[in-house]
Amino acid sequence: MTPKELALAAARALDSKKGIDIKVLETGHLTTLADYFVICTATSTTQVKALSDACEAALKAAGEPPHHIEGHRGGTWVLLDFSSVVVHVFMEEAREFYGLERLWGDARPVDLSEVLAANEIK
Numbered sequence: 837m838t839p840k841e842l843a844l845a846a847a848r849a850l851d852s853k854k855g856i857d858i859k860v861l862e863t864g865h866l867t868t869l870a871d872y873f874v875i876c877t878a879t880s881t882t883q884v885k886a887l888s889d890a891c892e893a894a895l896k897a898a899g900e901p902p903h904h905i906e907g908h909r910g911g912t913w914v915l916l917d918f919s920s921v922v923v924h925v926f927m928e929e930a931r932e933f934y935g936l937e938r939l940w941g942d943a944r945p946v947d948l949s950e951v952l953a954a955n956e957i958k
Contacts, residue, residue, distance in 0.1 A: 837898055839864070839920035843872035844951050846916075846923050849894035850876045851952045853887050855925070858952060861936075861943035870922040873940060877931050881911035887925045888914040895921075 837845070843860045850858050855876035864871035874891075878884040892902055895918055904917040912930040916923040924936060 839871035842921045846874045849891045853890045860946035871920045874923040
């Protein structure tokens, strides 16, 4: 799979578990960290785990196991590093605190209207 296909697969997995405000940012032209960041908000620590588990399982099934995972213990955020794609799952306060959309404001947003359920961007 291409990095973009992996990012979209991650977005679909997050959407399947009712992730909120899912964003995919193309960052490859800005950094060597990753080609895409996928960002999502959860409503509880239980949902943070469910979202990260669903994302990990979906990408693992696509042949891309995570290179590194951080943040499980705290429960307010999880980072899943798939090398070319980094997935961030946050509780609302943590997402606001880290402000990735602001920090990566020059990143190109990916249109998810054809990817997320019922063509709703959440």
